[in-house]
Amino acid sequence: MEEKKLDINSIIGFALIFGILMYMLWQNQPTPEQVAEQEKAKQEQLAAEEKAKVQEDVIQTTAEDFSKEAVSDSIQLTSLKNKLGAFAYSSTLPSASNNETIIENDLLQLKFSNKGGFLSEVKLKNFVNYDSIPVYLVKDNNAAFNINFGTTDSRILNTQDLYFEPTITKNGENTIVSMKLKVSQDRFLEYRYEIKKNEYMMDFTIRSQGLDQVINSSQAINLDWKIKTYRHARSVAYENRYTELIYEYEDGKDNYLGQSELSESTENDVTYVAFKQHFFTSILLADSPFKTADLKSYNLVKDEEIDTVFTKSFEAKLPLELASGEINKTMNWYFGPSDYKILNAYDRNLDEVVPLGWGIFGWINRxxxxxxxxxxxxxxxxxxxxxxxxxxxxxxxxxxxxxxxxxxxxxxxxxxxxxxxxxxxxxxxxxxxxxxxxxxxxxxxxxxxxxxxxxxxxxxxxxxxxxxxxxxxxxxxxxxxxxxxxxxxxxxxxxxxxxxxxxxxxxxxxxxxxxxxxxxxxxxxxxxxxxxxxxxxxxxxxxxxxxxxxxxxxxxxxxxxxxxxxxxxxxxxxxxxxxxxxxxxxxxxxxxxxxxxxxxxxxxxxxxxxxxxxxxxxxxxxxxxxxxxxxx
Structure with a gap:
């Protein structure tokens, strides 16, 4: 009887304790505000832990990439030095890319390529072709301009494969584009273009500074200029008949290459070379004559029904001379119409580019x-x-x-x-x-x-x-x-x-x-x-x-x-x-x-x-x- 009573008392005691505990839990439960604060704290802790993990991963990845890039740059620089010698420096500059510099005046829109430093596009702004498309004398790699030279460490280099650093300055109303192929910050080969307001003619200079110990003076330095002339007229055959390479040599004489499939000539004391495209012309003029010039003309129109993009291909190889181990050649570029009045106004015998006839025939026309x-x-x-x-x-x-x-x-x-x-x-x-x-x-x-x-x-x-x-x-x-x-x-x-x-x-x-x-x-x-x-x-x-x-x-x-x-x-x-x-x-x-x-x-x-x-x-x-x- 007592055991039974004890069991009942025990049960009642446990029930009272459970009740007291439940009451205490109910009294001590957090308010909604406290729950929100706890949740916020929890989220902040999780975010902190995630951020710490990300930072650790970034630090680890950056360290790995830096190590790889350093190794890659070291290998690349060694490769460039083996290939380019002193001119490897130019390929490490920010300008070592295929970017272009665009300059305009009233008549021309010009693009200069970092790679090669030359004009990659020449647009005549005031003219269109027979199909109402703007006239381009240079576009889409139809032209090439390159200097081939040897170095003192027995390398043969071509400027068309190297990267120039562009800078643009002003000289009054003229715009100067300087393209420098650098050996160091103050040693370089420079193409300097000065574009004048409302002019088809621009000044052009090739000069070097501090390269007397880099360029091999015992080897020939050749300037190579090439163009495939675009068709601009309705009749490609008719236009091709008046597309020709014209040049001035030996103190005022002028001549032209023929219309055959391949025409070539070697002349002395050449003052200018004109790649004439019937009504438009690209001319390179020198203040002092080139000692020799190897000139070629290829006829590209074999069938006027098929060959409708280009008319002729022209090439000129012109030697550059060193003075005290440096290059300094002052020239001019003309990109514009084959207009007698415009060309004659320059007073440099450029009117001969327009075929008016010889002797009395030319006299009657003029x-x-x-x-x-x-x-x-x-x-x-x-x-x-x-x-x-x-x-x-x-x-x-x-x-x-x-x-x-x-x-x-x-x-x-x-x-x-x-x-x-x-x-x-x-x-x-x-x-x-x-x-x-x-x-x-x-x-x-x-x-x-x-x-x-x-x-x-x-x-x-x-x-x-x-x-x-x-x-x-x-x-x-x-x-x-x-x-x-x-x-x-x-x-x-x-x-x-x-x-x-x-x-x-x-x-x-x-x-x-x-x-x-x-x-x-x-x-x-x-x-x-x-x-x-x-x-x-x-x-x-x-x-x-x-x-x-x-x-x-x-x-x-x-x-x-x-x-x-x-x-x-x-x-x-x-x-x-x-x-x-x-x-x-x-x-x-x-x-x-x-x-x-x-x-x-x-x-x-x-x-x-x-x-x-x-x-x-x-x-x-x-x-x-x-x-x-x-x-x-």
Whole structure:
């Protein structure tokens, strides 16, 4: 009974203790504010522990990377020194990258590459090509500029593979770009470019400082300049015809490489080298001549249907000389249009880059056609300026046309009498010749007078043939249906290509060919009517007839791809000439009066000059010898 009571008491005691403990726990539980503070403390502790862990990881990783980078840099520097010697320093600078420096003036946008230190892009800001794309002379690695030299530690280096450090400064309104290939902070090879405001020409200097113990003076130092010229015109074949390498040498002489697949030449004392791209030109000029120059030109247009990006590839190898172990060469760069007025203004013989013709042909262009056209185009649209200039030329040449037509009329009047002489002395060629020449002399006529206009007009014809393809002012100037007077006009596109003609139809050459046909029909027909057929001589009338049809056809094919301005000139010129000849024939020349005047002249004693007397004596002696030989 007591054990049972004890068990109950024990149970009651445990229950009371449990209750008391629960009450104490309830009384001591944290408030919501205390719970929040505890949670915050807990989170802060966890964050601190995580941060400590991250910092430990970063410190460990940085130490490992630094150790690897140090080893890598050490290996790389050793490799660079083995490869570049003293010039390894340049590859350790921040500029040792393919970054570019961009500079602009009003006319040019230029990019200079750290690698090689040269112009990696040249954009002419005011011009576009036939497809309205900006004109670039240098872009996308089409050009290279390099100095190849040896070092005193037996290395051969190329600047195009090395890194230059760029700096940009100002000299008044001019911008100076200095590209330095460094051996140390104050020893370097420098390309110094000075870009001038509103100029296509910039100053360019190559100089070294403190490299007398680095560059090997016993080895040749060569400057290599190369360009693959971009196509800018509608006709790649036509543009390629006027794309050429031109150079000045031996104190003012100028020459150019040919148009063959490969043309090369070595010249002495070269002052400038021009890589001419028809209407645009890149020129390197030297203040003091290069002793020699190895020049090459490659034709890249094998098939004008396929080769449509580049026209030619040019190369120039020019030696650089050392003075006291250093390089100091002062030069200029020109990147701009092949415009006679701009190039001539520099007074450095650069006008020879524009092919105006040699001798009298160039003289006519320089002092007649260029000033005249410049004056007319100053207040007239370019097409009308060509027409007015054509009229002026034909007016100046009209006296020659008049004399030629009068001579042909005299020959026509004399034809019956010449036929009589031919029949009378058909067995005596010498006597026939004497009598014919005597008749010409008395009548004041000459069979050669009909050739006079062609001979006199030949310099004008050739000068204009050179003027129009070279006239930069005509580039992309429109007239009537011609979109560009410096290129061919197109009225129809052919679905196929005709050899020597092209894949298009130009209207101005057709009009010019028709005008030439009628002009030649008038002049050649007159000559055929007046020209007697002499025994033993070829029938000139047949030859003239062939020429009457062949010349217009040749004109049609030849000028279909030429500048439409030139075809316009010949069309208008022949129209005006036909008009002048019709006026002379119908209102000025009277064949009856000419015949009467010839008969009066024949009655007058004709005084012979010394030459005529001598010729007559020689012919008489020859006739006597012939007669004496017959008697024997």
């Amino acid at each position: 002092y007649v056609f260029i000033p005249t056209f410049g004056f007319l185009s100053g207040f007239l649209p370019y097409g009308f300026a060509i027409i007015v200039m054509t009229i002026l030329v034909r007016i100046v040449m009209s006296p020659v046309t008049y004399k030629s037509y009068v001579s042909q009329a005299k020959m026509k009047v004399l034809k019956p009498e010449i036929a009589e002489i031919t029949e009378k002395y058909k067995d005596n060629a010498m006597k026939k010749q004497q009598e014919t020449m005597a008749l010409y002399s008395k009548a004041g006529a000459s069979p050669m007078a009909g050739c006079l206009p062609a001979l006199v007009q030949l310099p004008v014809f050739y000068a204009l043939f050179q003027f129009f393809p070279s006239a930069f002012d005509l580039r992309q100037k429109s007239f009537l249906w011609a979109e560009d007077l410096s290129s061919y006009d197109t009225i129809a596109k052919l679905p196929f290509h005709i050899p020597f003609y092209g894949d298009h139809v130009s209207l101005f050459p057709i009009l010019a060919s028709v005008a030439i046909f009628f002009y030649m029909q008038m002049t050649t027909g007159q000559q055929m009517a007046s020209q007697p057929t002499q025994e033993g001589m070829p029938d000139m009338s047949k030859m003239m007839k062939y020429m009457m049809y062949f010349s217009p056809l040749m004109m049609l094919f030849f000028f279909n791809n030429y500048a439409s301005g030139l075809s316009l000139y010949y069309f208008v010129s022949n129209l005006i000439t036909i008009g002048i000849m019709l006026v002379i024939k119908n209102f000025i020349i009277d064949e009856d009066k000419i015949h009467a005047r010839i008969q009066e002249n024949k009655k007058k004693p004709k005084k012979e000059n010394r030459f005529q007397k001598k010729m007559k004596e020689m012919m008489e002696q020859a006739e006597k010898q012939k007669q004496s030989q017959k008697r024997k």
